[in-house]
Amino acid sequence: xxxxxxxxxxxxxxxxxxxxxxxxxxxxxxxxxxxxxxxxxxxxxxxxxxxxxxxxxxxxxxxxxxxxxxxxxxxxxxxxxxxxxxxxxxxxxxxxxxxxxxxxxxxxxxxxxxxxxxxxxxxxxxxxxxxxxxxxxxxxxxxxxxxxxxxxxxxxxxxxxxxxxxxxxxxxxxxxxxxxxxxxxxxxxxxxxxxxxxxx
Amino acid sequence: xxxxxxxxxxxxxxxxxxxxxxxxxxxxxxxxxxxxxxxxxxxxxxxxxxxxxxxxxxxxxxxxxxxxxxxxxxxxxxxxxxxxxxxxxxxxxxxxxxxxxxxxxxxxxxxxxxxxxxxxxxx
Numbered sequence: 001x002x003x004x005x006x007x008x009x010x011x012x013x014x015x016x017x018x019x020x021x022x023x024x025x026x027x028x029x030x031x032x033x034x035x036x037x038x039x040x041x042x043x044x045x046x047x048x049x050x051x052x053x054x055x056x057x058x059x060x061x062x063x064x065x066x067x068x069x070x071x072x073x074x075x076x077x078x079x080x081x082x083x084x085x086x087x088x089x090x091x092x093x094x095x096x097x098x099x100x101x102x103x104x105x106x107x108x109x110x111x112x113x114x115x116x117x118x119x120x121x122x123x124x125x126x127x128x129x130x131x132x133x134x135x136x137x138x139x140x141x142x143x144x145x146x147x148x149x150x151x152x153x154x155x156x157x158x159x160x161x162x163x164x165x166x167x168x169x170x171x172x173x174x175x176x177x178x179x180x181x182x183x184x185x186x187x188x189x190x191x192x193x194x195x196x197x198x199x200x
Numbered sequence: 201x202x203x204x205x206x207x208x209x210x211x212x213x214x215x216x217x218x219x220x221x222x223x224x225x226x227x228x229x230x231x232x233x234x235x236x237x238x239x240x241x242x243x244x245x246x247x248x249x250x251x252x253x254x255x256x257x258x259x260x261x262x263x264x265x266x267x268x269x270x271x272x273x274x275x276x277x278x279x280x281x282x283x284x285x286x287x288x289x290x291x292x293x294x295x296x297x298x299x300x301x302x303x304x305x306x307x308x309x310x311x312x313x314x315x316x317x318x319x320x321x322x323x
Contacts, residue, residue, distance in 0.1 A: 011239040011265050011298040015315065034322075040273035042236065045220065045280060066278070071269055076318030080311075083237060083267060103237060103303045105312075132306070175322050182316040189309045 012081045017181065018101050020126070021110035022118025023089030026138045028070045030110060030168035031084045034175050035072025039086075043068045046096070067096050084178075087122070097125050106185050107133040108177055110168065113146050116154055123155055134162040134184055136177045160187075220281045223254040228280060230287035236269040236279055238297055240286055246293030258285045262295050 019027045032039045046065045070086040085104075087097055101107065109122045119135075126133040137151055146154075148163040157163065164180050166173045221228060234240075242262040251259070254275070261271045272282035289295035304311070 011241055011296075013311075014237045014239050014267055015304055015311070016237050040270060042269045042272040043278045045278045069269075071273075073267075073270070074318075074322070076315065080314055080318065081239075081265075081267070082315065082318075083269065085236075085269075103235070105304050105306055105315075172323060175319060179316065179319050179323065182312055182319060185306060186309065186312045186316065189307045189312065 010079070012075075012077075012079050014081045014083055016083050016085060016104045017178070018085050018087060018104045018107040018131075019110060020087040020097070020107055020119075020122035020133075021089070021138075022112065022115055022122075025089070025110045025112045025115070025118065026140075026168035027086040027089065027110055030108070030136075030138070030166075030174050030177075031070060031072040031086055033168060033171045033173075034074060034178060035084065036075060037073050039070045039072045041068050041070050044096070044099075067093050069096075069100060091121055094121060094125070098129075101126075101129065101131055104131060106181050107131055108181055109133050109135045111135055111137045111151065111155075112140060112143070113137060113151065114140065114143050116151075119155070123157070127158075132181075132185055132188060134164060134177065134181045136164045136166045136168075138168045139165055160184075220278050223252075223277065224281055224284040227284050230280075230283040232283075232287035232290055232297070234268050234283045234286060234297065236267065236272075238268045239265050240268065240271065240290075240295050240297045241265045243294060243296050246289075246295075251289075251292070251294070255285055255288060258282065259289055259294055262286075262289075 019030055021027055028039050043066050046067055067088050069088060072084045074082040076082055085100055087100055107126050109119050109126065111119045135151065135155065135157060137146070137148070148165060152163050162180050162184050164177050166177050168174055240262050241264065242259055254277070257275055258271055261274050268279065268282060268286060271286060272279045275282055286295060290297055
């Protein structure tokens with residue numbers, strides 16, 4: 001086998017964005033539209049009600065759940081790779097969101113206007129954790145069209161939270177949602193100041 | 201017939217035939233702190249004559265820089281198990297990883313501008 005001898009090269013920096021929303025709202029479609037790879041799935045085994053991981057006595061009362069996340073990758077440069085992680089859609093996996101969102105720069109909350117309430121928990125979660133997010137309305141064919149401001153009102157969003165319309169199947173459309181998100185993140189950062197701010 | 205390199209430990213429908221933690225000898229925690237986003241790459245060095253099937257598979261997935269999440273997905277092993285395999289590989293010098301910052305700095309304007317620039321190029 002041949003391995004790259006990349007010992008002198010710094011490893012690329014990886015950054016994470018989270019794509020959240022209700023079950024079946026199109027998170028994996030969205031990720032697939034912008035990802036350079038077919039969306040992959042990774043699994044985490046979660047032990048619930050554990051009575052101590054190494055305690056054999058506790059085995060009877062221990063249940064494990066496998067939670068799967070879909071994710072995609074965009075290599076922006078050879079030094080910077082963006083990963084998009086979809087949250088598990090079912091509400092019963094909400095307990096995983098903290099772990100998944102840890103280290104995320106920001107989030108996209110995908111919304112289906114036919115099932116608006118499915119995204120409430122995602123909006124609440126990111127608001128409560130102080131994670132900046134944009135709301136992207138995935139426009140399903142046959143769904144009634146709502147103006148972004150109507151969606152904002154229905155979700156009781158703060159005025160600064162962007163609401164975008166998108167077609168998660170279209171690469172360009174989904175990519176523009178990511179652009180909106182990064183612009184939203186930039187808007188929260190003071191304009192360039194002395195280098196001290198950026199010193200590594 | 202099973203050909204060399206065949207993934208005989210995988211079955212499309214049944215999934216893995218070996219229980220996940222069997223490949224780590226029951227170990228559930230990695231010696232190294234890795235998360236899903238940690239990047240790893242094969243060094244082309246290190247002694248790996250005594251590595252087993254899963255370690256070699258993991259190693260083969262790191263010929264280019266990859267995240268723990270990607271290696272995990274391609275191995276079809278849970279992330280926790282993959283972290284144990286990768287940290288073994290780091291311990292024996294076959295793989296290296298970068299020290300991951302605890303959390304990205306959302307006020308890092310330079311990083312955000314690079315992201316924006318990269319994404320806008322793809323529009």
